[in-house]
Amino acid sequence: MQPNGTEITAGVQMPVWRTGRRRPAPEKIAVADWKRDLPLYIFLAAAAILTIASFALLNMDWVKVASRIPKFADVVYQMLHFSTERFSITLTTLMETITVTILATIYGMAAGLAAGALGARNITPWKPLSVILQSFFALLRSVPTVVWVLLVLACLGFGPAAGIVGLSFHVVAFFGKVFAQAFEEVPEETIEALRATGANRIQVFFGAVLPSSFTALIAWTALRFEINFSEASILGMVGAGGVGYTIMAAMNGYKLGRAGLAVLLIFLFAYMVEALSTAIKQKIKL
Known part of the structure; x- marks a missing residue:
């Protein structure tokens, strides 16, 4: 104007x-x-x-911190001198970490699907159940994964089993929340159309809700798998098995080259998972 x-x-x-x-x-x-x-x-x-x-x-003491910065650069430099000393043990513990990650993701996803279906406000059989489950999931997520693992260690002892069970607490709470949100985004018209044909709750879930939110479920699962791998790599330092124990033992023994190689393997696997998940999401969109 x-x-x-x-x-x-x-x-x-x-x-x-x-x-x-x-x-x-x-x-x-x-x-x-x-x-x-x-x-x-x-x-x-x-x-x-x-x-x-x-x-x-x-x-x-910021003066002390600033004075140690050159030491940090020196440690990184030594870690870049990769050492294949006891490489078979490093590789074995890495595979242990990957196994813990896969099992925790699978178990958590299966339980999260059921919890998400019960917690989604548009398909839950009882409205207050949604509030109860979401509050329970928030409680589980408020406790760090390491704390859950330490609690399980007191029951199961040291080893990968404690890592799987302890990590699964957080995974179930995560999937229960994000899956419920994905289910709630399904258009109400789609659900009502199936209900009008006489479909029961299970048929509505598998016939409309799950297919409509499948892309979101894949994206969330890929993201959680990456998080699980990162957490499983650290859990070995508290006795839950995996490559984290190898890194801690190498650092304590000043075997920085060996620790550097373990970190490199972690990075390579994480990068491979990221590339694979990106390719899968792009293929689904096509």
């Missing part, structure tokens, strides 16, 4: 537009922008306050 005249307001000439409305004053525009960005300013201020408070509580 173009102005077709001017109007004098408080001694200032303001253009009058063809619609008959006056263009907002610059002061009003500035106030509107400030109000619009107020949540951002609050977030930045809160982040700054929390950062300062965290540093104060930690009581960190």
